[in-house]
Amino acid sequence: MARTGMFVVATTLFLSAVTSADAAEYYVDPSAGSAGDGSESNPWASLQDAIDAGDVAAGDTVWLMSGDYGELRIESANNTDTITIAAANEQEPLFTSVLVRDSSAWTLRGLHVRGENAGYLIDVDGNSEGVRVEACVLMSTADASNWSAQDWINRASSGISVDGTRMTIRNNLLMNVGYGISVSADHSLVEGNLIENFSRDGLRGLGDHSVFQYNTVKNCYAVDDHHDDGFQSWSVGDGGVGTGEVVGIVLRGNTFINYEDPNQPHRGTLQGIGCFDGTFVDWVVENNVVVTDHWHGITLLGARNSTITNNTVVDLNQERPGPPWISIDDHKNGTAPTGCVVRNNLTTALNNSEQVIEENNITFSMDETEAFFVDFNNSDLHLREDAAAVDTGTTTGAPELDRDLIPRPQGDGVDVGAYEWHDGSVAPLPSDGGVPSLGPPGGTGDSGGCAVQGQSQPGGWLVLLVLAALLRRRR
Numbered sequence: 001m002a003r004t005g006m007f008v009v010a011t012t013l014f015l016s017a018v019t020s021a022d023a024a025e026y027y028v029d030p031s032a033g034s035a036g037d038g039s040e041s042n043p044w045a046s047l048q049d050a051i052d053a054g055d056v057a058a059g060d061t062v063w064l065m066s067g068d069y070g071e072l073r074i075e076s077a078n079n080t081d082t083i084t085i086a087a088a089n090e091q092e093p094l095f096t097s098v099l100v101r102d103s104s105a106w107t108l109r110g111l112h113v114r115g116e117n118a119g120y121l122i123d124v125d126g127n128s129e130g131v132r133v134e135a136c137v138l139m140s141t142a143d144a145s146n147w148s149a150q151d152w153i154n155r156a157s158s159g160i161s162v163d164g165t166r167m168t169i170r171n172n173l174l175m176n177v178g179y180g181i182s183v184s185a186d187h188s189l190v191e192g193n194l195i196e197n198f199s200r201d202g203l204r205g206l207g208d209h210s211v212f213q214y215n216t217v218k219n220c221y222a223v224d225d226h227h228d229d230g231f232q233s234w235s236v237g238d239g240g241v242g243t244g245e246v247v248g249i250v251l252r253g254n255t256f257i258n259y260e261d262p263n264q265p266h267r268g269t270l271q272g273i274g275c276f277d278g279t280f281v282d283w284v285v286e287n288n289v290v291v292t293d294h295w296h297g298i299t300l301l302g303a304r305n306s307t308i309t310n311n312t313v314v315d316l317n318q319e320r321p322g323p324p325w326i327s328i329d330d331h332k333n334g335t336a337p338t339g340c341v342v343r344n345n346l347t348t349a350l351n352n353s354e355q356v357i358e359e360n361n362i363t364f365s366m367d368e369t370e371a372f373f374v375d376f377n378n379s380d381l382h383l384r385e386d387a388a389a390v391d392t393g394t395t396t397g398a399p400e401l402d403r404d405l406i407p408r409p410q411g412d413g414v415d416v417g418a419y420e421w422h423d424g425s426v427a428p429l430p431s432d433g434g435v436p437s438l439g440p441p442g443g444t445g446d447s448g449g450c451a452v453q454g455q456s457q458p459g460g461w462l463v464l465l466v467l468a469a470l471l472r473r474r475r
Helices: 002-015 047-052 149-155 366-372 460-473
Strands: 025-028 061-064 067-075 078-087 093-101 104-109 112-114 120-125 129-134 137-139 158-162 168-170 173-177 181-183 189-191 194-198 203-205 211-213 216-220 229-234 250-252 255-257 271-277 284-286 289-292 296-301 307-309 312-315 325-329 341-343 357-359 373-375 380-383
Touching: 025 047, 047 061, 047 067, 093 104, 112 120, 120 129, 129 158, 158 173, 216 229, 271 289, 289 296, 312 366, 366 373
Parallel strands: 025 061, 061 078, 067 093, 078 104, 093 112, 093 120, 104 129, 112 137, 120 158, 129 168, 137 173, 158 181, 168 189, 173 194, 181 203, 189 211, 194 216, 203 229, 211 250, 216 255, 229 271, 250 284, 255 289, 271 296, 284 307, 289 312, 296 325, 307 341, 341 357
Antiparallel strands: 373 380
């Protein structure tokens, strides 16, 4: 469990947000007796019993002490104000699975959910709305290093699945899972999550008008014939897969890494952003970093009015498959893309339809990495000051901030790729305490760290603000 230590610390700070003055606070301790009244000195013994009995009302917060809680089921529970279920300070409440169905206005914060072969560890489905999953730790097992390929197939649970509308999935840690985070919900936000060690797709975005930003997805385990993607989407219409539209997705500032260790067991090839069954309408793909051993770095097959701007796409080696490309090309039914632009990208290849506008992109070979990046061999993909990508992009359509929240431009022009070169006097620009906004493409977002490997996770500015509040409150 050592890998989760930094998340426990951040979670502890994140969990203690001040509740409204008129809301009730209750406590649950599985080791307590059954006659508790929910007070801090006399806690309830069962969270599930308290929810089923209707002991928790809209606006309330339920603080959880460490212990085993088993399954949690929240069904047909619609609130006029959010009910928050959160880990108390320095506590690790452990669940085997969490289901939220046909329910609205719930926040799950700081839960630990662990179990093998459990489907999705947190499943939000049905007609649900306004559910938040924040600062949770999910894993099939703490250590899958000795798993065989069959173990991954038989034992891995998946992470988080959400359906409905207006969902927020923020600052969670997922380790040793099949699928990472699957989103069929619309108008939702998925940000600041770390998905480490997965055997299916890291992120899936199937609903309309959702933002996936500043997530890190790394270390894919290829254990069967499933084609694994860092991010995947597809449409479904009356004629089946590929006959509909997915509208208004923003992919901003995410990092996708095929593998970190060349000797990783079950190491395979990862399609970075792989979207093969459009049509993808009004998409914005900006400031992402894709490090993979595959042809598909960023691919949209069948797109309309979509842009791919200021991304960095690199290969992990000089072997096939690869080098990875950025591509907007024809739908599988032969329909050509319309109104699409690929601009200001730094990539090992381009493979776009003739109908796609290409502007100010730079392609490079793997023999040229030292000329572009500060330290490619140690996964630092920031630009060298003298790189050909510096000041050679266009301001037209460029995001106002780079992958690290550095304002663009810093020189005579916008840099090509996800990172803007800057001197040490320039600091990232926080937004709303570091929580990225749901604003228009190119707007403010959270810092994802400086280097590809070992990036700090978004929410750092928020943690500092919450810590300051805690010191004042002395809760």
